[in-house]
Amino acid sequence: MERSSPDLQAAAAGVLLAIGVAVACWAIARRGRKSGTSPLAGIRSLRGFEPEEVLKDEDDGRVVTFLGRFAWQKEGEVALVKLIAKPLSLSGLKDNLSRLSVRLKSESGAEYAFYNCSMSLWHTFLRGLEGNSYSLEVVAPASERTVNRNRPVTTAMLTETAEMHASVTGPHMDRIVGDGKSLSWLFNVLSKDKEAERVLYEDEDPEHGFLLNIDTKWRTHPDISTVPRHEWEGHPSVGELYCLAISHQRGIRTLRDLRAKHVPMLKEIYGRGVETIEAVYGVPEDQLRVFVHYMPQFFHFHVHFTRLHNTIGVEAERAHLLVDIIQNLERDSYFYETRTMQFRVRENDALHTAFKNAGEA
Amino acid sequence: MERSSPDLQAAAAGVLLAIGVAVACWAIARRGRKSGTSPLAGIRSLRGFEPEEVLKDEDDGRVVTFLGRFAWQKEGEVALVKLIAKPLSLSGLKDNLSRLSVRLKSESGAEYAFYNCSMSLWHTFLRGLEGNSYSLEVVAPASERTVNRNRPVTTAMLTETAEMHASVTGPHMDRIVGDGKSLSWLFNVLSKDKEAERVLYEDEDPEHGFLLNIDTKWRTHPDISTVPRHEWEGHPSVGELYCLAISHQRGIRTLRDLRAKHVPMLKEIYGRGVETIEAVYGVPEDQLRVFVHYMPQFFHFHVHFTRLHNTIGVEAERAHLLVDIIQNLERDSYFYETRTMQFRVRENDALHTAFKNAGEA
Numbered sequence: 001m002e003r004s005s006p007d008l009q010a011a012a013a014g015v016l017l018a019i020g021v022a023v024a025c026w027a028i029a030r031r032g033r034k035s036g037t038s039p040l041a042g043i044r045s046l047r048g049f050e051p052e053e054v055l056k057d058e059d060d061g062r063v064v065t066f067l068g069r070f071a072w073q074k075e076g077e078v079a080l081v082k083l084i085a086k087p088l089s090l091s092g093l094k095d096n097l098s099r100l101s102v103r104l105k106s107e108s109g110a111e112y113a114f115y116n117c118s119m120s121l122w123h124t125f126l127r128g129l130e131g132n133s134y135s136l137e138v139v140a141p142a143s144e145r146t147v148n149r150n151r152p153v154t155t156a157m158l159t160e161t162a163e164m165h166a167s168v169t170g171p172h173m174d175r176i177v178g179d180g181k182s183l184s185w186l187f188n189v190l191s192k193d194k195e196a197e198r199v200l201y202e203d204e205d206p207e208h209g210f211l212l213n214i215d216t217k218w219r220t221h222p223d224i225s226t227v228p229r230h231e232w233e234g235h236p237s238v239g240e241l242y243c244l245a246i247s248h249q250r251g252i253r254t255l256r257d258l259r260a261k262h263v264p265m266l267k268e269i270y271g272r273g274v275e276t277i278e279a280v281y282g283v284p285e286d287q288l289r290v291f292v293h294y295m296p297q298f299f300h301f302h303v304h305f306t307r308l309h310n311t312i313g314v315e316a317e318r319a320h321l322l323v324d325i326i327q328n329l330e331r332d333s334y335f336y337e338t339r340t341m342q343f344r345v346r347e348n349d350a351l352h353t354a355f356k357n358a359g360e361a
Numbered sequence: 362m363e364r365s366s367p368d369l370q371a372a373a374a375g376v377l378l379a380i381g382v383a384v385a386c387w388a389i390a391r392r393g394r395k396s397g398t399s400p401l402a403g404i405r406s407l408r409g410f411e412p413e414e415v416l417k418d419e420d421d422g423r424v425v426t427f428l429g430r431f432a433w434q435k436e437g438e439v440a441l442v443k444l445i446a447k448p449l450s451l452s453g454l455k456d457n458l459s460r461l462s463v464r465l466k467s468e469s470g471a472e473y474a475f476y477n478c479s480m481s482l483w484h485t486f487l488r489g490l491e492g493n494s495y496s497l498e499v500v501a502p503a504s505e506r507t508v509n510r511n512r513p514v515t516t517a518m519l520t521e522t523a524e525m526h527a528s529v530t531g532p533h534m535d536r537i538v539g540d541g542k543s544l545s546w547l548f549n550v551l552s553k554d555k556e557a558e559r560v561l562y563e564d565e566d567p568e569h570g571f572l573l574n575i576d577t578k579w580r581t582h583p584d585i586s587t588v589p590r591h592e593w594e595g596h597p598s599v600g601e602l603y604c605l606a607i608s609h610q611r612g613i614r615t616l617r618d619l620r621a622k623h624v625p626m627l628k629e630i631y632g633r634g635v636e637t638i639e640a641v642y643g644v645p646e647d648q649l650r651v652f653v654h655y656m657p658q659f660f661h662f663h664v665h666f667t668r669l670h671n672t673i674g675v676e677a678e679r680a681h682l683l684v685d686i687i688q689n690l691e692r693d694s695y696f697y698e699t700r701t702m703q704f705r706v707r708e709n710d711a712l713h714t715a716f717k718n719a720g721e722a
Contacts, residue, residue: 044462049459094415097427156648287518308517339688
């Protein structure tokens with residue numbers, strides 16, 4: 001007792017010092033946080049958030065969006081909180097396989113077994129809680145528009161006869177195209193004032209000519225400004241291949257405006273497109289899906305080229321294979337003008353409303 | 362520091378306690394586990410597993426399959442280990458929102474902010490590591506067939522002319538259909554010896570008649586044996602609606618065999634199908650996609666009815682809208698017999714090999 005009391009005093013002093021340092025660090029960190037530009041920069045837990053409604057439960061429960069409010073929000077304001085389960089990090093996972101602890105759920109008695117499995121508590125303590133984490137997005141205050149954009153999208157199938165196309169869809173498209181200003185970004189691409197470095201092939205003929213571009217949806221494409229073109233062939237990103245052919249001819253708003261006279265252009269787009277893609281990326285024709293959207297996102301003729309397992313926008317009620325389009329026009333120049341077509345729109349999209357007003361949806 | 366200093370002290374105490382408890386649990390669990398029927402029942406960590414290759418990295422990195430071997434396996438044996446990130450549990454999440462600790466990643470300076478976020482160490486300790494967990498499947502020993510089934514599927518687009526259909530695809534289908542035994546399960550459904558309780562509508566005419574059934578792919582359908590039919594209307598599972606119409610007429614192997622004479626049957630299937638689905642489930646026509654597969658999974662005529670946002674098998678090179686098929690046959694009875702069609706097969710599928718041998722793939 002007598003002997004250890006000086007040690008005890010030193011230990012007590014040490015503990016006091018440690019607490020002091022911890023408090024100081026905490027205060028500094030907290031001040032750092034307080035200097036953020038919105039209250040959102042300062043939150044360090046979701047304690048002050050009161051969830052009111054689950055807006056969306058997506059991707060098999062891996063993304064959940066809550067509507068609610070933070071205690072510090074003004075009366076009448078709401079907030080969105082979106083939790084995203086983090087994907088497994090392949091490299092992290094490989095290195096940490098041996099640190100996973102495992103609890104048997106069921107087994108076949110032979111070669112199959114199923115477990116729950118988690119980073120052991122000890123390794124969690126050493127590594128921090130990375131494994132036990134979500135990505136989190138918060139929007140506060142959330143405007144009504146933001147809230148609505150985060151509600152599930154309800155879509156409806158429209159069944160558009162030739163008559164409805166002439167009387168409702170046509171005027172709707174003409175309103176959107178208007179004086180052509182909404183397509184000026186596209187004309188800049190066609191004149192190569194913009195995105196010239198993304199052009200893979202060009203036929204400059206104003207009638208049947210077109211540009212083949214790297215679509216901006218192909219996010220994993222090697223950096224165009226730093227990776228030389230000969231290194232694009234066989235690049236790992238060709239799995240996500242997405243190219244776009246845009247015709248120089250103006251005035252073809254959609255599939256419906258195509259006629260037999262456009263067949264040579266369509267064949268040229270198909271042929272040069274697959275040829276160029278094989279030459280640049282080493283991806284052969286039988287790995288590609290070549291198609292046109294109806295309804296398209298903008299009203300100037302364009303053709304999508306994607307790798308087979310890239311399934312964005314390939315639904316039967318939206319994607320029309322170019323091989324089919326060519327055959328249909330060869331048989332009947334007015335094939336697409338005269339038929340009934342089904343396609344999908346968001347409910348309360350302007351076109352859906354127009355169909356409703358015409359008593360057709 | 363910023364994140365964990367208050368948690369650290371609690372955690373240190375927790376860890377000490379945990380070690381004691383864990384050792385006791387481990388001893389008890391180990392005794393229980395030893396009685397398992399395969400070595401797989403006894404593993405409690407992945408320490409003995411040596412990963413050799415990543416076979417698959419699916420679903421945005423949320424499912425990863427490793428090929429490798431366990432130390433206890435025989436020479437030459439391999440094992441598959443498949444880790445699946447667990448979805449967020451909505452109920453658990455809602456109750457535990459206030460226990461999540463949050464670290465700012467970036468913010469817009471206004472209403473948007475992005476964080477990393479995890480259960481606090483303290484609450485992890487109290488709740489167990491549920492949040493920090495994966496589902497895990499293990500197959501050991503894994504046969505070559507199992508290993509191959511877990512490799513990425515490579516598919517190829519076949520471009521099938523009418524001639525190739527007659528000379529290659531036709532004989533291929535006839536080989537599969539053979540003496541009809543491979544379709545006996547289907548004839549049992551049509552005769553209502555099997556699955557009679559899944560029938561939603563029947564037209565018994567042997568020529569133009571058909572059954573409308575609840576497809577077995579609709580896994581969330583209310584239990585047919587316990588939930589009375591009047592409770593199916595508006596049931597939450599109608600979001601995953603999947604029904605199947607199967608014709609009584611035999612011999613229509615695929616779309617290619619359809620002729621103008623089949624149009625009345627097709628119209629009947631479309632009309633009665635959407636009518637029945639609206640009556641039973643309350644899902645209207647404009648929420649449905651009605652389509653036929655080419656190539657189909659079995660060679661007897663059938664029509665898929667799915668809810669719009671159910672996107673299984675809806676790719677343009679596979680799904681053909683019934684509304685289009687009807688119009689095409691009305692214009693030309695031989696529309697589908699005479700045209701070139703694109704569809705996708707697994708590489709090295711028997712049909713792909715047959716096309717290759719014919720010099721067409």
